[in-house]
Amino acid sequence: MTERLQLAIPSKGRMMEQATGVLGEGGVNVRKTGNERGYRGEIEGIDNVDVLFVSASEIAWYLKTGKAHLGITGADLVQERMTDWETRVEIIKPLGFGHADVVVAVPDCWLDVRTVAHLDELAGGFRAAHGRWFRVATKYVNLARQFFVGHGFNDYRIVESLGATEGTPAAGTADLIVDITTTGATLKANALRILDDGVILKSQANLVASNVAEWTPRIREAQNEIMSRLGV
Amino acid sequence: MVAETAREFEALEAQAQTLMATFGNAGHEAVAPAALQPADVYLDVIGEALRARCYVFTDPDGDEYCLRPDLTVPICRLHLERHADGVDKAKYCYNGSAFRFQPRGANAAHPREFRQCGIESIGSNEREKTDAHTLAIILEALKVAGLNEWKLRIGDLGLFRALLSAIDMPERWRERLRHQLWRPQAFREELVRLTEAPASHVSGMPDKLIQELAPDKQDEAQRHIARYLDQQNIELIGIRTLEEISRNLARIAADQRAERLPVATANLIEGYIGVNAPARAAGARVKDLMRDTGVDISPALESYHKRLQLLADLGVDVTRAEFSAEFGRSLEYYTGFVFEVLVPDLGKRSPVAGGGRYDGLMRMCGAPADVAAVGGAIHTERLLKAVRG
Numbered sequence: 043m044t045e046r047l048q049l050a051i052p053s054k055g056r057m058m059e060q061a062t063g064v065l066g067e068g069g070v071n072v073r074k075t076g077n078e079r080g081y082r083g084e085i086e087g088i089d090n091v092d093v094l095f096v097s098a099s100e101i102a103w104y105l106k107t108g109k110a111h112l113g114i115t116g117a118d119l120v121q122e123r124m125t126d127w128e129t130r131v132e133i134i135k136p137l138g139f140g141h142a143d144v145v146v147a148v149p150d151c152w153l154d155v156r157t158v159a160h161l162d163e164l165a166g167g168f169r170a171a172h173g174r175w176f177r178v179a180t181k182y183v184n185l186a187r188q189f190f191v192g193h194g195f196n197d198y199r200i201v202e203s204l205g206a207t208e209g210t211p212a213a214g215t216a217d218l219i220v221d222i223t224t225t226g227a228t229l230k231a232n233a234l235r236i237l238d239d240g241v242i243l244k245s246q247a248n249l250v251a252s253n254v255a256e257w258t259p260r261i262r263e264a265q266n267e268i269m270s271r272l273g274v
Numbered sequence: 275m276v277a278e279t280a281r282e283f284e285a286l287e288a289q290a291q292t293l294m295a296t297f298g299n300a301g302h303e304a305v306a307p308a309a310l311q312p313a314d315v316y317l318d319v320i321g322e323a324l325r326a327r328c329y330v331f332t333d334p335d336g337d338e339y340c341l342r343p344d345l346t347v348p349i350c351r352l353h354l355e356r357h358a359d360g361v362d363k364a365k366y367c368y369n370g371s372a373f374r375f376q377p378r379g380a381n382a383a384h385p386r387e388f389r390q391c392g393i394e395s396i397g398s399n400e401r402e403k404t405d406a407h408t409l410a411i412i413l414e415a416l417k418v419a420g421l422n423e424w425k426l427r428i429g430d431l432g433l434f435r436a437l438l439s440a441i442d443m444p445e446r447w448r449e450r451l452r453h454q455l456w457r458p459q460a461f462r463e464e465l466v467r468l469t470e471a472p473a474s475h476v477s478g479m480p481d482k483l484i485q486e487l488a489p490d491k492q493d494e495a496q497r498h499i500a501r502y503l504d505q506q507n508i509e510l511i512g513i514r515t516l517e518e519i520s521r522n523l524a525r526i527a528a529d530q531r532a533e534r535l536p537v538a539t540a541n542l543i544e545g546y547i548g549v550n551a552p553a554r555a556a557g558a559r560v561k562d563l564m565r566d567t568g569v570d571i572s573p574a575l576e577s578y579h580k581r582l583q584l585l586a587d588l589g590v591d592v593t594r595a596e597f598s599a600e601f602g603r604s605l606e607y608y609t610g611f612v613f614e615v616l617v618p619d620l621g622k623r624s625p626v627a628g629g630g631r632y633d634g635l636m637r638m639c640g641a642p643a644d645v646a647a648v649g650g651a652i653h654t655e656r657l658l659k660a661v662r663g
Binding site: 149151154156157165166167168171172190191194196199212214232233238 | 317321508510512
């Protein structure tokens, strides 16, 4: 990828529409090249940019490894996939869509649990009663762990969950969850409640730059052009 | 870390042979437990924080394993394989690799992979004697390997536990403090909270409901809570039973009605935590603290002095030992005596050897009950560096 800026954006669904929409509003018009089903594109009027249509969950990895110079992805994925995200990437601009919170939620019937500190106090008794630590279902393994470390809570086990996480406490496969929520309706429907201090991250889609990608002067120029059109 | 040079390898091997010979002469059987360990045991002992410190991974069967971060847990598991109830007496020694993730980057003093050489004594109920022997053997091995200049840092979690047991307070507060023993900052906060407002942390809970709960009437409390959930249209889900939830709410209710922890009591605990002195003087200082407040922990103090005397009888220069009440609070499996051997050149963060008593670990590894156990390990790369100067 000599001398060409690689811009990674989500490859399908609402995320792709919103990403191309926001770019378009700023005059950065993305056009697919070749086949309509293909995964490559270009930007009108900036000739040394390749647009890569990538699965939304992989864009963070493209930025982390430097395969892309710029990308559009959620803060949740940036922070989950890179323990050292602050050095690897730079958040250039929040884009105003894809709003969602990563939260800790417990069964609403746990009247005695409002905060992480309460979980910590209960952990010993829970283990004595059930022969195991609390199980936390999540796909945000790293975010959950960092958050709990920061709150001095350590007596739990993570159960990795890649879907239907909200259902795990009722099903008995986990006791509480760390998951993403937009309106909280799904949590409520599953008889769960967000802890009072349980918002781990308020996430939205961001334009992100990779610090580890190879930046040549020509690629910088292309970036500057994109950023000035977007008003950054 | 790049592979060791052949020369380093030979130097470490030769040193290990010297150390192992000393351990063997002291009656310790050489064993070689597996480097790959089921992550479960470690996760249970250390908690999820393990993942931030160790190499944990999932094998093709979906089972979680880790590269051992130390050799103590593997030795406990090996002992249990031989003796199902774990109480049989045994003395082991080992030399092998241990692996730790270094979040601030690996370097010579804090490598990802290093070799530990050490001993464990399991099943001996003469605790002070076994503590003293363990430390004396480690020091002897260091001496044979050529290390003469060292300082000793010691601690005693037995004293701390005795203090918490002897102080007059509701059992549930004691449990809260014991639970935070491993986290000095959280422990202090808990202590302050108990002296200011033991139940201040209930905001957001159903106040009126809690007011109605009488701690000694469990059935009634459960009925109250069931009715409340019903009224609020809250479904009872998950593994925690209504009984568990109501028992805990009743404790909270009790906290709301309880007197605060007297400030003098909190000061006593803080005073103890602050003790930092040469080993013998420290014992006297703790004794003074207790006498002034009328708290009796004399069996634990006698045990402390007895251990020191035994160390002196074994030829250990205890004037080189510094006691710190805080020491030992970072690794959850220690239960009593703890020690660290420091070499001036390597600094305080890089002890050349360390160890302690871990009477609860065998049970965590699967024994039916606690088993008396104590051990110590030498960081062989650091020792080699210290000896070469």
